[in-house]
Amino acid sequence: xxxxxIGVSDEIDPLTAINQIITxxxxxxxxxxxxxxxxxxxxxxxDFANLLQRINQAFPSLELIGCTTDGxxxxxxxxxEDAFALLLIAGDGLEFASAVARDISRQxxxxxxxxxxxxRGRLHGEPVCALTFPDGMTTFDFPYDQVFRQSFGENFPVxxxxxxxxxxxxxxxxxxxxxxYRDAAPMLLLAGDLQIAHAVEAGPVPFGPSYPVTxxxxxxxxxxxxxxxxxxxxxxxxxxxxxxxxFPLAAYQEECDHFLLxxxxxxxxxxxxxxxxxxxxERCRVRLTLVSRESVLDAAGRANQAVLxxxxxxxxxLLLFPCCSLRHVLGSKTSEKFALLKSGKAPIAFxxxxxxxxxxxxxxxxxxxxxxxxxxxxxxxxxx
Amino acid sequence: MTNPAQxxxxxxxxxxxxxxxxxxxxxxxxxxxxxxxxxxxxxxRHFLKQxxxxxxxxxxxxxxxxxxxxxxxxxxxxxxxxxLNIIIGMANLLADTPLNQIQxxxxxxxxxxxxxxxxxxxxxxxFSRIEAGRVEIEPEPFxxxxxxxxxETSALPxxxxxxxxxxxxxxxxxxxxxxxxxxxxxxxLLNLVNNAVKFTPKGTVTLHIHEDYQRPDHLILSxxxxxxxxxxxxxxVIFDRFTQAHDSLAQxxxxxxxxxxxSKKLSEAMGGELSVRSAPGRGATFSCRLPLPTAxxxxxxxxxxxxxxxxxxxxxxxxxxxxxxxxxSINVIRAYLKGYPVEIEGAENGQExxxxxxxxxxxxxxxxxxxxxxxxxxxxxxxxxxxxxxxNEPAQNILAITAHAFQEQKAHFLExxxxxxxxxxxxxxELIQALLKCHGDKHPGKRPLRDLGNKAFGHCxxxxxxxxxxxxxxxxxxxxxxxxxKSLHLIQELFNHGDYLALSEQTHALKGLxxxxxxxxxxxxxxxxTDSVLTGKTPVAxxxxxxxxxxxxxxKQITP
Numbered sequence: 024x025x026x027x028x029i030g031v032s033d034e035i036d037p038l039t040a041i042n043q044i045i046t047x048x049x050x051x052x053x054x055x056x057x058x059x060x061x062x063x064x065x066x067x068x069x070d071f072a073n074l075l076q077r078i079n080q081a082f083p084s085l086e087l088i089g090c091t092t093d094g095x096x097x098x099x100x101x102x103x104e105d106a107f108a109l110l111l112i113a114g115d116g117l118e119f120a121s122a123v124a125r126d127i128s129r130q131x132x133x134x135x136x137x138x139x140x141x142x143r144g145r146l147h148g149e150p151v152c153a154l155t156f157p158d159g160m161t162t163f164d165f166p167y168d169q170v171f172r173q174s175f176g177e178n179f180p181v182x183x184x185x186x187x188x189x190x191x192x193x194x195x196x197x198x199x200x201x202x203x204y205r206d207a208a209p210m211l212l213l214a215g216d217l218q219i220a221h222a223v224e225a226g227p228v229p230f231g232p233s234y235p236v237t238x239x240x241x242x243x244x245x246x247x248x249x250x251x252x253x254x255x256x257x258x259x260x261x262x263x264x265x266x267x268x269x270f271p272l273a274a275y276q277e278e279c280d281h282f283l284l285x286x287x288x289x290x291x292x293x294x295x296x297x298x299x300x301x302x303x304x305e306r307c308r309v310r311l312t313l314v315s316r317e318s319v320l321d322a323a324g325r326a327n328q329a330v331l332x333x334x335x336x337x338x339x340x341l342l343l344f345p346c347c348s349l350r351h352v353l354g355s356k357t358s359e360k361f362a363l364l365k366s367g368k369a370p371i372a373f374x375x376x377x378x379x380x381x382x383x384x385x386x387x388x389x390x391x392x393x394x395x396x397x398x399x400x401x402x403x404x405x406x407x
Numbered sequence: 408m409t410n411p412a413q414x415x416x417x418x419x420x421x422x423x424x425x426x427x428x429x430x431x432x433x434x435x436x437x438x439x440x441x442x443x444x445x446x447x448x449x450x451x452r453h454f455l456k457q458x459x460x461x462x463x464x465x466x467x468x469x470x471x472x473x474x475x476x477x478x479x480x481x482x483x484x485x486x487x488x489x490x491l492n493i494i495i496g497m498a499n500l501l502a503d504t505p506l507n508q509i510q511x512x513x514x515x516x517x518x519x520x521x522x523x524x525x526x527x528x529x530x531x532x533x534f535s536r537i538e539a540g541r542v543e544i545e546p547e548p549f550x551x552x553x554x555x556x557x558x559e560t561s562a563l564p565x566x567x568x569x570x571x572x573x574x575x576x577x578x579x580x581x582x583x584x585x586x587x588x589x590x591x592x593x594x595x596l597l598n599l600v601n602n603a604v605k606f607t608p609k610g611t612v613t614l615h616i617h618e619d620y621q622r623p624d625h626l627i628l629s630x631x632x633x634x635x636x637x638x639x640x641x642x643x644v645i646f647d648r649f650t651q652a653h654d655s656l657a658q659x660x661x662x663x664x665x666x667x668x669x670s671k672k673l674s675e676a677m678g679g680e681l682s683v684r685s686a687p688g689r690g691a692t693f694s695c696r697l698p699l700p701t702a703x704x705x706x707x708x709x710x711x712x713x714x715x716x717x718x719x720x721x722x723x724x725x726x727x728x729x730x731x732x733x734x735x736s737i738n739v740i741r742a743y744l745k746g747y748p749v750e751i752e753g754a755e756n757g758q759e760x761x762x763x764x765x766x767x768x769x770x771x772x773x774x775x776x777x778x779x780x781x782x783x784x785x786x787x788x789x790x791x792x793x794x795x796x797x798x799n800e801p802a803q804n805i806l807a808i809t810a811h812a813f814q815e816q817k818a819h820f821l822e823x824x825x826x827x828x829x830x831x832x833x834x835x836x837e838l839i840q841a842l843l844k845c846h847g848d849k850h851p852g853k854r855p856l857r858d859l860g861n862k863a864f865g866h867c868x869x870x871x872x873x874x875x876x877x878x879x880x881x882x883x884x885x886x887x888x889x890x891x892x893k894s895l896h897l898i899q900e901l902f903n904h905g906d907y908l909a910l911s912e913q914t915h916a917l918k919g920l921x922x923x924x925x926x927x928x929x930x931x932x933x934x935x936x937t938d939s940v941l942t943g944k945t946p947v948a949x950x951x952x953x954x955x956x957x958x959x960x961x962x963k964q965i966t967p
Contacts, residue, residue, distance in 0.1 A: 033429075034423065034429075035425045035428045035429045035432070069427060104436060105432055105436070190439070236468070259457070260450065260453065261453045261457070262453070264445070265446070266446040266449055266450050267442075269446065269447050269450065270450055311454075312456065313451075314447060314450075314451070315451075351443045351447070352442075352443075352447060354440050354444050355440075
């Protein structure tokens with residue numbers, strides 16, 4: 024059985040908030056000693072080192088990782104921002120080991136391999152999956168699939184999301200134990216008697232014809248359909264400004280129905296290029312997408328249903344990693360996404376954060392980087 | 408002064424400040440969210456506008472392509488109809504020559520196939536026009552007799568081939584001169600009759616025309632067959648284009664599967680409806696309900712004149728100029744008019760026609776539209792221009808002969824100065840009528856009603872020309888109508904009471920009155936009614952009584 028405790032607070036004073044959270048968690052756990060923890064916050068002005076210290080004091084030897092976000096979410100609070108959120112986990116027959124990869128934008132492969140090796144070395148059994156929350160601002164062209172393959176091994180499931188900074192775009196923080204990092208990727212390996220299921224669904228819906236990407240490098244588009252990426256963008260969006268960040272391009276690999284969404288975030292008029300979040304596959308085509316509340320709610324509904332009804336086991340804990348764009352589109356309807364998760368007879372705890380990008384295997388295989396999706400991960404102990 | 412008791416403590420002030428900060432933060436977030444939402448709405452609006460613009464462009468492109476398709480079809484129509492006209496015309500002429508049995512059989516096949524080809528061509532063209540939304544309904548006075556004759560002419564050979572009995576039934580009181588689009592009505596009925604013949608292996612095909620008593624000025628034209636019938640589920644799809652109820656049979660019988668779809672669309676375009684009642688093995692009844700008001704009295708007179716066969720000795724002496732670049736087309740016209748007091752000259756193009764007019768005069772010019780050197784439209788415009796210049800000359804009658812079957816093209820020809828349009832392929836009768844109409848338009852005649860004497864009463868009444876009754880007879884009208892009305896009421900009562908002896912006497916008396924004053928239809932109805940009663944055919948008698956009631960209703964409407 025998985026024991027979990029969740030504390031969330033949007034108190035204006037961070038210290039008051041963290042004290043409330045710790046008290047709540049201690050009350051929920053009772054005599055259970057937590058093994059691992061996830062800590063998220065979208066309150067960017069807080070003294071995170073101090074807060075982490077308080078958590079470590081309250082729960083010594085906790086395998087704690089976390090990051091700053093674009094909003095937190097839990098069963099009791101729904102969507103909440105300017106808040107602090109802590110999940111504590113313990114489980115019979117479960118093992119947890121945390122580590123952190125540093126300077127990931129400069130040495131992606133090496134840093135991840137070292138961190139994974141460090142964490143694995145402290146586990147007795149084989150890990151079932153990993154959670155990681157890399158910096159979301161320094162990793163626009165991070166080769167996630169390649170790095171995951173090399174450091175975790177082929178087809179190893181890695182879940183999580185990239186850290187945000189509450190839409191300020193000044194810099195994100197990552198947390199490991201009592202340390203605060205930038206340009207890092209804290210990770211938590213989960214091992215033991217654990218079963219998992221997950222689903223990924225895209226909010227925006229591709230429409231219209233597809234256009235060949237005639238020149239690109241990693242996450243930078245230079246030419247689409249034989250014209251400069253800027254000209255293409257201008258032609259279809261009629262404008263070049265931050266409005267279009269909510270309307271990602273759907274990138275299709277050659278002869279493949281599956282697509283990855285890529286947000287456009289930077290425009291180089293001299294080069295005629297557009298910088299996106301996430302790399303493009305080779306020989307791909309792109310389509311425009313439509314964004315509506317209905318399609319976002321549909322996507323979340325499909326993912327929730329898939330995990331709850333088709334996973335073959337009853338989840339004990341759900342971890343959610345939706346893209347921040349989904350909450351921006353939904354606005355006041357943001358919490359409607361979780362209606363199905365709350366509707367069951369037995370309450371299932373859920374916890375997560377709004378990220379700048381999501382990490383999960385598309386359906387199976389090695390995890391990849393997503394944008395504008397809703398990722399849900401279900402966990403349950405095999406010992407019940 | 409401040410009341411110390413009401414001064415908040417420092418702790419309370421801090422608490423309030425925290426709450427204010429908390430609320431300010433919430434308000435800020437709401438503002439941010441609203442701004443984000445506005446940005447998303449902006450892009451969505453742009454997409455919507457762009458998509459609408461694309462839709463508009465695609466729609467326009469589709470419209471232009473559809474026009475191009477229609478033009479192509481119009482051209483194809485011309486290219487196919489011209490030789491087909493010659494083939495059918497020559498085959499008709501050949502049929503009037505001595506032939507042995509084998510030659511007759513071959514010729515028969517040739518004529519049937521020619522007609523079928525014409526029908527298929529017409530159906531495809533018509534449906535293309537309907538699809539393009541280019542159906543124009545042209546209501547004009549016409550005679551149902553004319554339509555019936557055309558249908559009989561078309562259906563009888565097909566029925567004979569399959570040993571089917573074909574008959575037409577209509578209420579003898581029905582005014583046959585109506586206002587509607589004769590061509591479209593003919594097309595609907597021909598499709599229905601052809602369909603009936605196709606799916607009736609043995610038995611009968613009947614065209615039944617009667618008034619819709621529930622809707623004034625509406626007629627129900629039904630085609631009833633004793634054929635294989637249609638299952639209920641198939642009845643829903645038979646009006647869809649390219650759909651036939653019996654796919655396997657359709658292959659055997661051929662056809663485009665467009666006939667019923669066209670008929671339904673045309674019925675609806677005329678403000679009517681087409682429906683079917685059927686069951687497998689029990690035949691089918693296709694009923695077309697159309698608004699067809701009666702034609703004005705003057706038009707009815709002219710239509711009746713049109714309907715009568717024009718013998719050569721009744722035909723006016725005419726001098727014609729036939730302008731066509733295809734010599735066979737001129738020969739067909741010469742052959743059709745053989746024996747008529749008509750002198751025909753030929754010209755190969757518009758220029759030659761203009762040359763002819765400088766040295767000779769003609770009652771009517773039959774002008775083909777498409778010709779080398781100078782086309783018919785240009786030549787006609789030139790003739791009209793010359794007429795305008797020399798104002799004393801009477802306007803030349805010019806009939807366009809064209810394979811362009813579309814209504815808008817006909818309108819274009821009339822606008823160009825033609826007096827009328829004769830569409831290829833045409834038959835002798837149509838040519839005669841067109842010439843007579845074109846020639847007679849300037850000299851409309853009127854048959855003297857005075858020659859009918861007392862019988863002018865009934866004639867005018869039954870033809871709904873009550874105002875045409877000669878003045879010297881008009882004072883007698885109210886009394887005659889009241890007598891007939893009373894007598895018909897009495898007949899109804901006697902029939903309802905089963906007093907057949909008195910009924911027989913009463914009908915006999917009324918029949919005499921009807922005969923004396925020219926109420927021909929009434930006299931016929933009374934004869935048939937009496938016969939039915941006396942021979943015990945009660946259902947027939949009841950039906951005829953209804954017709955008499957209808958007659959009575961009409962009588963009441965005009966009785967002063």
